[in-house]
Amino acid sequence: MAAQLALxxxxxxxxxxxxxxxxxxxxxxxxxxxxxPTNDFVGxxxxxxxxxxxxxxVSLQHLVVFGVLFIAACxxxxxxxxxxxxxxxxxxxxxxxVFLYPYAMSxxxxxxxxxxxxxxxxxxxxTVRSLGLPGFEFDWIVSQDKVIYTxxxxxxxxxxxxxMAVLLAGLRGIDEALWNAARIDGVPRWRYTLSVVLPQxxxxxxxxxxxxxxxxxxxYDVVVAMTQGGPGNASEVxxxxxxxxxxxxxxxxxxxAASTVMLLTVLxxxxxxxxxxxxxxxxxVRG
Amino acid sequence: xxxxxxxxxxxxxxxxAAATAHAQKADVIHWWTSGGExxxxxxxxDAYTKAGGTWVDAAVAGADNARAAAINRIxxxxxxxxxxxxxxKQYHDVIAAGQLNDIDxxxxxxGWDKWLPKPIVDSIKVNGHYYAVPVNxxxxxxxxxxxxxxxxxxxxxxxxxxxxFFAALDKLKAAGLVPLAFGGQSWQEWITFYSLLLDVGxxxxxxxxxxxxxxxxxxxxxxxxxxxxxxxLHGYVDAGSPGRNWNDATAMVISGKAGxxxxxxxxxxxxxxxxxxxxxxxxxxxxxxxxxxxxxxxDVFVFPKTSAKAVIEAQHKLASVFTSPATQVAFNNKxxxxxxxxxxxxxxMDICAQAGVQAMKDPARQIANPDMLMTxxxxxxxxxxxxKFWNGNQSVxxxxxxxxxxxxx
Amino acid sequence: MSSxxxxxxxxxxxxRVGLYALLISSAAFFLLPLYxxxxxxxxxxxxxxxxxxxxxxxxxxxxxxxxxxxxACTGLECRGIQVGFWNSVKIAVPSTIASIFFGALxxxxxxxxxxxxxxxxxxxxxxGAFVPYQVMMYPLVRSLAAVDLFGTLSGIVxxxxxxxxxxxxxxxxxxxxxxPSELFKAARIDGGGFWRIxxxxxxxxxxxxxxxxxxxQLTNIWNDFLLGLVFxxxxxxxxxxxxxxxxxxTTGERLYNVNMAATVLTSLLPLAVYLVSGRWFIRxxxxxxxxx
Numbered sequence: 006m007a008a009q010l011a012l013x014x015x016x017x018x019x020x021x022x023x024x025x026x027x028x029x030x031x032x033x034x035x036x037x038x039x040x041x042p043t044n045d046f047v048g049x050x051x052x053x054x055x056x057x058x059x060x061x062x063v064s065l066q067h068l069v070v071f072g073v074l075f076i077a078a079c080x081x082x083x084x085x086x087x088x089x090x091x092x093x094x095x096x097x098x099x100x101x102x103v104f105l106y107p108y109a110m111s112x113x114x115x116x117x118x119x120x121x122x123x124x125x126x127x128x129x130x131x132t133v134r135s136l137g138l139p140g141f142e143f144d145w146i147v148s149q150d151k152v153i154y155t156x157x158x159x160x161x162x163x164x165x166x167x168x169m170a171v172l173l174a175g176l177r178g179i180d181e182a183l184w185n186a187a188r189i190d191g192v193p194r195w196r197y198t199l200s201v202v203l204p205q206x207x208x209x210x211x212x213x214x215x216x217x218x219x220x221x222x223x224x225y226d227v228v229v230a231m232t233q234g235g236p237g238n239a240s241e242v243x244x245x246x247x248x249x250x251x252x253x254x255x256x257x258x259x260x261x262a263a264s265t266v267m268l269l270t271v272l273x274x275x276x277x278x279x280x281x282x283x284x285x286x287x288x289x290v291r292g
Numbered sequence: 293x294x295x296x297x298x299x300x301x302x303x304x305x306x307x308x309a310a311a312t313a314h315a316q317k318a319d320v321i322h323w324w325t326s327g328g329e330x331x332x333x334x335x336x337x338d339a340y341t342k343a344g345g346t347w348v349d350a351a352v353a354g355a356d357n358a359r360a361a362a363i364n365r366i367x368x369x370x371x372x373x374x375x376x377x378x379x380x381k382q383y384h385d386v387i388a389a390g391q392l393n394d395i396d397x398x399x400x401x402x403g404w405d406k407w408l409p410k411p412i413v414d415s416i417k418v419n420g421h422y423y424a425v426p427v428n429x430x431x432x433x434x435x436x437x438x439x440x441x442x443x444x445x446x447x448x449x450x451x452x453x454x455x456x457f458f459a460a461l462d463k464l465k466a467a468g469l470v471p472l473a474f475g476g477q478s479w480q481e482w483i484t485f486y487s488l489l490l491d492v493g494x495x496x497x498x499x500x501x502x503x504x505x506x507x508x509x510x511x512x513x514x515x516x517x518x519x520x521x522x523x524x525l526h527g528y529v530d531a532g533s534p535g536r537n538w539n540d541a542t543a544m545v546i547s548g549k550a551g552x553x554x555x556x557x558x559x560x561x562x563x564x565x566x567x568x569x570x571x572x573x574x575x576x577x578x579x580x581x582x583x584x585x586x587x588x589x590x591d592v593f594v595f596p597k598t599s600a601k602a603v604i605e606a607q608h609k610l611a612s613v614f615t616s617p618a619t620q621v622a623f624n625n626k627x628x629x630x631x632x633x634x635x636x637x638x639x640x641m642d643i644c645a646q647a648g649v650q651a652m653k654d655p656a657r658q659i660a661n662p663d664m665l666m667t668x669x670x671x672x673x674x675x676x677x678x679x680k681f682w683n684g685n686q687s688v689x690x691x692x693x694x695x696x697x698x699x700x701x
Numbered sequence: 702m703s704s705x706x707x708x709x710x711x712x713x714x715x716x717r718v719g720l721y722a723l724l725i726s727s728a729a730f731f732l733l734p735l736y737x738x739x740x741x742x743x744x745x746x747x748x749x750x751x752x753x754x755x756x757x758x759x760x761x762x763x764x765x766x767x768x769x770x771x772x773a774c775t776g777l778e779c780r781g782i783q784v785g786f787w788n789s790v791k792i793a794v795p796s797t798i799a800s801i802f803f804g805a806l807x808x809x810x811x812x813x814x815x816x817x818x819x820x821x822x823x824x825x826x827x828x829g830a831f832v833p834y835q836v837m838m839y840p841l842v843r844s845l846a847a848v849d850l851f852g853t854l855s856g857i858v859x860x861x862x863x864x865x866x867x868x869x870x871x872x873x874x875x876x877x878x879x880x881p882s883e884l885f886k887a888a889r890i891d892g893g894g895f896w897r898i899x900x901x902x903x904x905x906x907x908x909x910x911x912x913x914x915x916x917x918q919l920t921n922i923w924n925d926f927l928l929g930l931v932f933x934x935x936x937x938x939x940x941x942x943x944x945x946x947x948x949x950x951t952t953g954e955r956l957y958n959v960n961m962a963a964t965v966l967t968s969l970l971p972l973a974v975y976l977v978s979g980r981w982f983i984r985x986x987x988x989x990x991x992x993x
Binding site for chain 3: 006007008009011012014015016018019022023024025026027029030042082085086089090092094097098099100101102103104105106107108109110111113114115117118119121122126127128132162166167170171173174175177178194205207208209211212215216218219222223244247248251252257260261264267268271272275279
């Protein structure tokens, strides 16, 4: 069948590249690889070391906090921006570019700008104070507890434009006639948005959610550019832990173990959702 | 008419040169990409070209990126001719994997044993073979200060002891300046820690910890004193220090807003870019007292394994050119480091470099930096402990316990 | 084209004013870092060292921009970031086209055609999106070297296609999930085969999502650094390698004005694409098609 042929590249990619490298990485996590992968076997030693490393444990905690806040804020902000832009405003092209441009810029430079802006001695706190509010405090970025929120701010700045674009594409696929019918019935615009538009955006929200979730698991650039995981370990994240051990500390075995743990966690979260969808679609086919 | 002829001649000469030099094409990975570093690399490349080779530049900024590129190219079967590493244990794993060519021939011919400082020889000579060519000596533990800031605070002169240093910091604080310009990044906290260990704890405590990985020494008095001093030092940095780039901290010293900075001799590049001269607007010292230990760090080039004769020739030529006296002086002048050779003329260098060369003449003062004594993995583990200690409210006892866990390996 | 179904004229209602107010204040939040970047890029280093982040430049200079483009040092060479521009184009254009094509094809096949193992494979592909690509590098390097594609243009295009496949497939599959199945059934009844329906019906209908896909892939591939550095080979190094060499330095001096200028210059191409993509975010193609 033509469809099977067309899906062959995907099949090869999945099996050869993704499954293959994940399995390889799993194998290496049972070795003592340093700078080059080696083939010896040390059992679960790397995993033991991993969970005895405080830096790894806190990175997981930070990821949860960051992930929840980041995804929620991006979805809300992205949705609002998409709805606003959909209202036939003047300058839609310019506004859309304004919301999207952060996505285009390398975080190495923009992250540094955020670091400067949030630095109490250099940025917003010192500027507001010099403008006449001497007690103003905004030093989250140097605080052990609050630095993670600064990462959320910068990351939301960078990513909500893309969420907006995805949702806008979904919005533009919704039939205008539905709004006409609702208007004739006297339904206010916001009610229409919540009860008619939102459900129809289900797939688009699904896409946005997965994009954001992937971004959360892989978050690295913003941390390196803004805080380097600091102060201390207060903004450490798993991807940075993996990268540091892979290249800087020449610890391929440990990095592979960390990467495997991350993937297992993702799998644990994905499987129930996947199972639910399969059951649901089987029900639909039958009924 | 004459111009056309000259052009033809030049073209012909270039073609001939290319044909002969093509045999010694050197594909070199390094991470020197800023303006000052580029000028320094140019010295190396020019010297190599003059010796008849062709330099093909493969610069990748960021030491981690450059090493990743080198390792991946070795793995992919397309290795560079030479790749930069720090004088450290970073490439020892590559040696163990059998992926490097040795350069014993060059080392023997040019008598490296005679004029290379011992800490460097220990790092580049593994199992009796030479695997890397050192090109410079950087000292990460210099103290820099702004003359105008110190004058404003009423500090008489360079502190000659640790106590005088703390007294100067107090004076700076009282004068409303930032006593210690600091960048709160893990590697900068790390430099501060081992500089203090060397200057406060002393050479023996330093070696016991970094070289012997002696767990008991961590709980001994010198280390405890160092950790207490580190904690005390934290009170002298400003609130905006976490995450700050080292250049931004140097900028504070340059503009006179801060008094001191503890940073490597590459800081001279920032001072130079701001058109300041050593001894005029800023001062430098590498430890306290005339017999203060001088830390040896630096850069080397390793040679990935290959059996192609032309490439091996190129590798040997690189090793020979990099260590020749003329190249050493020219390169290190631009780089801000000091030559690896102990037998060259330093009169053309700035006063900080001259002080460094002087210190290196005494073998008793030479001390290897932690990267040469510990694997990158263990360095990382200790760094994690130090950054937590510096940024939190941990007691010295807890830090001692954590450090012991880190060096146990 | 967007159907002029409503005769509503944009009157100045409180709701309208509120809308513009919200949009403009959001725009301000988004533009603040850009302002700092541009201001920094127009200041000389002496001013930057003073640390007045939000101040306008006292002595405006476009030297940093000239330097970033043409004379900043990136190693032995000091020719700025322009060196890799065409390489970036050579890599980005085929990679974007290829990854979007396969994503659309996969999404189409998954949404409308029953292939037994496809659902499971798609699940694994989604899972694959979460794998950090740095961990995958070593085996990929060895595999590409084995087929002589390591360090070639085709190699890097293949790598980008492979890494883009999960997200692109997801994008199109979810988009096609929202397309009414009557459309597809009608086309089948009319005698359309797999490829005909794809090229003549589905793709033309997918313009908004293609716009999003182009935005995503072009940006990601254009800004990619590590994959290009490792897999593209020395003759094809993208602009981002030079950008990294300008911005990133371990112990060298940092010229922040040049760094900011270089970053903005590198992002001009994706930005231009964003601006132009407006004509694709058009309304009502799917909707209108059902009626007609």
